[in-house]
Amino acid sequence: xxxxxxxxxxxxxxxxxxxxxxxxxxxxxxxxxxxxxxxxxxxxxxxxxxxxxxxxxxxxxxxxxxxxxxxxxxxxxxxxxxxxxxxxxxxxxxxxxxxxxxxxxxxxxxxxxxxxxxxxxxxxxxxxxxxxxxxxxxxxxxxxxxxxxxxxxxxxxxxxxxxxxxxxxxxxxxxxxxxxxxxxxxxxxxxxxxxxxxxxxxxxxxxxxxxxxxxxxxxxxxxxxxxxxxxxxxxxxxxxxx
Amino acid sequence: xxxxxxxxxxxxxxxxxxxxxxxxxxxxxxxxxxxxxxxxxxxxxxxxxxxxxxxxxxxxxxxxxxxxxxxxxxxxxxxxxxxxxxxxxxxxxxxxxxxxxxxxxxxxxxxxxxxxxxxxxxxxxxxxxxxxxxxxxxxxxxxxxxxxxxxxxxxxxxxxxxxxxxxxxxxxxxxxxxxxxxxxxxxxxxxxxxxxxxxxxxxxxxxxxxxxxxxxxxxxxxxxxxxxxxxxxxxxxxxxxxxxxxxxxxxxxxxxxxxxxxxxxxxxxxxxxxxxxxxxxxxxxxxxxxxxxxxxxxxxxxxxxxxxxxxxxxxxxxxxxxxxxxxxxxxxxxxxxxxxxxxxxxxxxxxxxxxxxxxxxxxxxxxxxxxxxxxxxxxxxxxxxxxxxxxxxxxxxxxxxxxxxxxxxxxxxxxx
Numbered sequence: 001x002x003x004x005x006x007x008x009x010x011x012x013x014x015x016x017x018x019x020x021x022x023x024x025x026x027x028x029x030x031x032x033x034x035x036x037x038x039x040x041x042x043x044x045x046x047x048x049x050x051x052x053x054x055x056x057x058x059x060x061x062x063x064x065x066x067x068x069x070x071x072x073x074x075x076x077x078x079x080x081x082x083x084x085x086x087x088x089x090x091x092x093x094x095x096x097x098x099x100x101x102x103x104x105x106x107x108x109x110x111x112x113x114x115x116x117x118x119x120x121x122x123x124x125x126x127x128x129x130x131x132x133x134x135x136x137x138x139x140x141x142x143x144x145x146x147x148x149x150x151x152x153x154x155x156x157x158x159x160x161x162x163x164x165x166x167x168x169x170x171x172x173x174x175x176x177x178x179x180x181x182x183x184x185x186x187x188x189x190x191x192x193x194x195x196x197x198x199x200x201x202x203x204x205x206x207x208x209x210x211x212x213x214x215x216x217x218x219x220x221x222x223x224x225x226x227x228x229x230x231x232x233x234x235x236x237x238x239x240x241x242x
Numbered sequence: 243x244x245x246x247x248x249x250x251x252x253x254x255x256x257x258x259x260x261x262x263x264x265x266x267x268x269x270x271x272x273x274x275x276x277x278x279x280x281x282x283x284x285x286x287x288x289x290x291x292x293x294x295x296x297x298x299x300x301x302x303x304x305x306x307x308x309x310x311x312x313x314x315x316x317x318x319x320x321x322x323x324x325x326x327x328x329x330x331x332x333x334x335x336x337x338x339x340x341x342x343x344x345x346x347x348x349x350x351x352x353x354x355x356x357x358x359x360x361x362x363x364x365x366x367x368x369x370x371x372x373x374x375x376x377x378x379x380x381x382x383x384x385x386x387x388x389x390x391x392x393x394x395x396x397x398x399x400x401x402x403x404x405x406x407x408x409x410x411x412x413x414x415x416x417x418x419x420x421x422x423x424x425x426x427x428x429x430x431x432x433x434x435x436x437x438x439x440x441x442x443x444x445x446x447x448x449x450x451x452x453x454x455x456x457x458x459x460x461x462x463x464x465x466x467x468x469x470x471x472x473x474x475x476x477x478x479x480x481x482x483x484x485x486x487x488x489x490x491x492x493x494x495x496x497x498x499x500x501x502x503x504x505x506x507x508x509x510x511x512x513x514x515x516x517x518x519x520x521x522x523x524x525x526x527x528x529x530x531x532x533x534x535x536x537x538x539x540x541x542x543x544x545x546x547x548x549x550x551x552x553x554x555x556x557x558x559x560x561x562x563x564x565x566x567x568x569x570x571x572x573x574x575x576x577x578x579x580x581x582x583x584x585x586x587x588x589x590x591x592x593x594x595x596x597x598x599x600x601x602x603x604x605x606x607x608x609x610x611x612x613x614x615x616x617x618x619x620x621x622x623x624x625x626x627x628x629x630x631x632x633x634x635x636x637x638x639x640x641x642x643x644x645x646x647x648x649x650x651x652x653x654x655x656x657x658x
Contacts (some may be wrong), residue, residue, distance in 0.1 A: 010260075013264040017264055026591070039266075040266070050526040060261050060271060061274060061275070062274050062275075063273040063276070064276050069269070071261065071269055072264070119278070124276050226581075226604065226607070228602065233352075236278055
């Protein structure tokens with residue numbers, strides 16, 4: 001069966017077996033909806049957008065407590081009409097960090113725990129050759145004790161130039177040193193964003209306005225260095241520092 | 243549409259590639275739970291690896307007493323009741339040619355990941371026999387023989403099908419770093435359901451990328467002619483993977499410098515109020531994908547172009563004044579301008595590249611002052627958002643002329 005087939009099939013089944021609870025986000029590129037399975041009442045996130053779904057497709061095979069489970073991906077690629085994607089995703093219940101930060105700041109121990117969990121989520125993405133590119137309080141949901149990193153709309157797989165003699169597998173996490181291209185710097189862009197988030201959780205402010213003090217302040221400082229080569233090499237190193 | 247699988251819970255007919263049954267709202271694909279490795283557990287891992295190697299050695303002695311143990315470098319031909327198979331560690335370009343060794347260049351301390359791919363072919367027809375053969379395999383492992391830690395680290399993942407090499411039966415991802423040149427041996431082991439054992443070996447050669455620094459006391463570089471001669475000589479004599487840094491004296495170079503064979507990094511200096519200065523165009527047109535770094539240099543012009551780059555370029559802590567165009571990126575160049583002052587130019591920074599991969603998204607901490615147009619984005623490869631964080635725009639005719647509608651982030655830029 002072709003890719004168009006599963007897209008239409010899934011689209012049809014979703015329209016009959018599910019009902020929309022509410023529209024969460026709408027943009028020129030697509031929409032994000034909370035939907036409910038009529039028979040069981042289970043709720044899911046449904047993303048419809050124009051473009052590929054490479055990152056979501058990779059996540060189909062993996063589970064991590066700090067990422068929402070991607071349940072189904074269907075892509076419709078018709079010649080001349082562009083590519084449309086449907087992504088069905090686990091609905092993560094909880095409050096966003098952004099919402100919680102309106103009430104109070106976090107203790108250093110809470111920040112360490114949350115940041116480590118976000119490192120786990122980023123490690124999975126980076127290991128799959130993807131970078132999130134939009135780590136921020138609005139995209140982190142606290143589900144009980146677990147922080148869950150959501151919204152991969154900005155995430156992208158990286159395909160640096162292949163070197164025919166070395167056959168480097170181009171992944172953002174491991175592929176190439178900075179001299180070879182984008183991968184290192186882009187992976188470290190997530191580390192940069194996580195550093196900002198750590199600072200905001202501790203102080204409520206961007207580090208340029210007020211940087212956290214102490215050991216976590218030094219972690220923030222290293223995460224947010226302008227030269228990406230001077231940041232943590234990868235999230236494992238950041239986890240170790242945390 | 244064919245529906246050739248059924249939901250194990252509700253029995254609904256589903257497309258073959260479905261991962262989820264929308265009728266009973268349950269997942270039907272098998273997921274792998276992933277957890278990052280613990281860096282603190284390295285010693286434990288090494289001990290476990292050593293134990294695993296020891297156990298494998300004991301197992302090997304045991305199996306050697308059995309009649310069917312196969313061992314090959316890059317390739318094994320295996321025959322059973324169903325036919326003869328070629329098991330080969332190879333590249334996707336030629337799944338029949340054994341790759342006894344793989345060679346890589348690596349920067350010191352940087353992490354790399356490369357795949358090792360196992361292809362399985364019918365020897366008679368040459369057809370892909372991977373799926374059929376794997377039904378006869380009880381388990382598959384891959385390991386790397388222990389390496390002297392002072393040289394680097396290396397490890398590999400358990401063999402499994404991988405989307406990056408869909409035609410390969412199994413793939414193991416090798417992660418490595420290097421502190422010096424080294425060779426490690428990778429050993430694939432397939433335990434067959436009939437008790438046979440198949441081993442395939444492959445050598446991994448890692449060569450360190452060397453860095454060479456040249457100061458005024460090392461080579462003549464007082465005049466532009468000296469500098470051009472040095473650049474040309476290095477382009478001819480340096481190894482392709484060498485990293486070359488020139489630390490320039492605080493002199494003024496009159497005329498244009500051309501660097502077109504390979505990337506050579508230029509670092510200016512300052513002494514008694516004098517800074518390294520160029521009055522002519524610096525042309526960067528190297529032929530490989532490495533980035534050329536230019537740092538701490540003043541470019542003082544009277545029309546023309548300060549730096550003209552058709553290759554990847556990173557400019558930091560430099561000034562550009564009096565040019566028709568201060569910095570120009572074209573061809574397949576990606577150019578980053580960071581921490582620079584661009585003043586009194588017709589165009590400060592002009593991005594007009596058709597192709598090429600991005601190096602970095604940041605254009606931070608610049609001062610664009612009194613230019614006709616501070617930033618002209620005519621063509622920019624990729625849709626990466628260019629971030630002008632903490633850059634100052636003051637007194638320009640046009641601050642940013644975004645002709646190609648490139649995504650830009652100016653939320654933290656300052657406009658006066």
